[in-house]
Amino acid sequence: MRLQRGLAALLAAAMLVVVACGDDDDTAQAPSQDGVTKVKVGTLPIGNAAPMYLGMEKGFFREEGIEIEPQMAQSGNELITALVSNDSHVAFLGYVPTIVAKSKGLPVKVIANADNGAETAEEEWQVIVSREGSSIREPADLAGKTVAVNALKGVAEVGLKAALEKEGVDPNSVKLLEVPFPEMPAALQAKRVDAIWAPEPFLSSVLAKGGQEVLAPYISLGKHWPNGTYATTDRYLQENQEVVERFARAMNRSTQYAAEHADEARATIPTFTQIPPEVAEKMRLPVWLTEIDRAQLEQVVRDTQKYKVIEKPVDLNELIWEGASG
Numbered sequence: 214m215r216l217q218r219g220l221a222a223l224l225a226a227a228m229l230v231v232v233a234c235g236d237d238d239d240t241a242q243a244p245s246q247d248g249v250t251k252v253k254v255g256t257l258p259i260g261n262a263a264p265m266y267l268g269m270e271k272g273f274f275r276e277e278g279i280e281i282e283p284q285m286a287q288s289g290n291e292l293i294t295a296l297v298s299n300d301s302h303v304a305f306l307g308y309v310p311t312i313v314a315k316s317k318g319l320p321v322k323v324i325a326n327a328d329n330g331a332e333t334a335e336e337e338w339q340v341i342v343s344r345e346g347s348s349i350r351e352p353a354d355l356a357g358k359t360v361a362v363n364a365l366k367g368v369a370e371v372g373l374k375a376a377l378e379k380e381g382v383d384p385n386s387v388k389l390l391e392v393p394f395p396e397m398p399a400a401l402q403a404k405r406v407d408a409i410w411a412p413e414p415f416l417s418s419v420l421a422k423g424g425q426e427v428l429a430p431y432i433s434l435g436k437h438w439p440n441g442t443y444a445t446t447d448r449y450l451q452e453n454q455e456v457v458e459r460f461a462r463a464m465n466r467s468t469q470y471a472a473e474h475a476d477e478a479r480a481t482i483p484t485f486t487q488i489p490p491e492v493a494e495k496m497r498l499p500v501w502l503t504e505i506d507r508a509q510l511e512q513v514v515r516d517t518q519k520y521k522v523i524e525k526p527v528d529l530n531e532l533i534w535e536g537a538s539g
Contacts, residue, residue: 249275250456253282254443255292255304258486260413261328261441261499262305263478266485268467277459283485293319296446302453303445303460308513309368309522311444315532316523320447323533324457325464327441328499330431337429338497339412341373344401345423349408352380352428358407361392361400366522368440369410375516376430384520398422413496414488437500439509450534458536465503465538472501503538 252274256262268274269281284301286292292304293314305327314321331337341360343349349358355377362369374384392400397409398419408427411419420426431438443464450457471478475498482493507529517523 249278249280250459251280251282252303252456252460253284253301255284255286255295255301257287257289257292257305258285260479260482260486260488260493260496262485263481263498264327264467264471264501265305265464266481267471267474267478268463270481271467271470273466273470274460274463277463279456279459279463285485293321296321296444299446299449302449302456303443305441306444307368307441308439308510309371309517311442312514312517312527312532313366313523315527316517316525321444321532322447322450323442323444323505324450324537325443325461326439326468326503326505326538327443327501329440329502330434330436330438331429331497331500332436334426334429334432336497337432338416338499339410339429339431340416340426341408341428341430342401342411342416342419342424343408343427344404344419345425347407347425349427350425352377352382352433355408355427356382356386359388359390359405361397361406361409362389363392363394363397363410365389365391371513371516371520371522372430372434372438373410373428374520375512376428376433379433380428413498414492417492417496434512435509437502437506437509439506439513440499442505445534457534461534461536461538468501468503505533505538507533 254265256265265281274281284295286295289306289310292306293310295301296304297319311321311323341355349355360373362373370389377384377387390406392406394412394415397411397415400406401409401419445457478498479493482488483490510529514527514529518526
């Protein structure tokens with residue numbers, strides 16, 4: 214979830230890595246043993262990553278001759294740095310940090326869709342919420358208020374500002390304060406902030422204590438708004454295209470299976486996160502789709518530039534691998 218924290222600094226560091234490794238004899242060739250290719254996947258300890266683990270459990274990757282080695286990180290910064298330095302082969306990233314990385318000149322390439330927003334506000338898994346008894350109950354009430362986001366210039370800032378504008382609220386009238394997700398509920402109760410951008414499982418926790426749903430940003434922007442992706446580097450793709458094709462095929466199969474078997478997906482969540490089984494059973498899940506909606510993603514690029522997170526637009530033909538769905 215913490216896909217953007219300190220992204221600018223790490224993008225600069227990643228660029229140094231790219232330059233330093235440019236003439237290195239080391240290659241991005243995928244290691245293979247007994248006909249099975251090991252693919253190191255940088256990921257996060259969040260429920261959204263459940264399809265990959267479910268696919269591992271079901272043997273979908275093994276059937277494609279791939280062994281997944283998850284590499285757990287705590288932020289998108291770590292994931293991007295590991296990816297461009299060849300410490301990992303694939304990374305589970307948000308679309309916004311992937312777009313930012315591409316805009317900064319990093320050689321990232323989208324190879325599969327990961328997760329999306331819901332179809333209705335009642336089902337949406339990340340929502341702006343206010344505390345119990347607060348007068349903030351609808352988007353217009355956020356004007357002049359302070360909202361906690363996990364990182365500035367990231368997924369939450371772009372999504373919230375775009376949604377506020379859609380709802381007729383001046384996006385610049387809202388003050389954003391950077392607060393790590395785990396600290397948001399306490400910050401809300403202590404009145405350090407007026408509302409928070411709460412994804413699961415924090416959303417369910419706050420709502421259980423009387424929190425009020427104010428705005429589901431992704432619902433304002435469109436049905437099944439794109440959130441996350443699996444990405445690799447241009448170099449790894451060039452040297453291992455057949456491996457990437459097999460990974461994408463298995464990942465898409467896993468994504469579709471998770472979408473059709475939510476209970477099985479929920480059961481995997483406590484195995485790779487600190488989310489208790491009883492919470493995983495009730496929390497709202499993201500929508501898992503294999504198709505990449507280019508029209509929506511073009512809008513994400515425009516919004517990312519509009520709210521000054523990037524200076525120049527990103528060409529989706531350069532960002533998305535031609536073999537990716539959609």
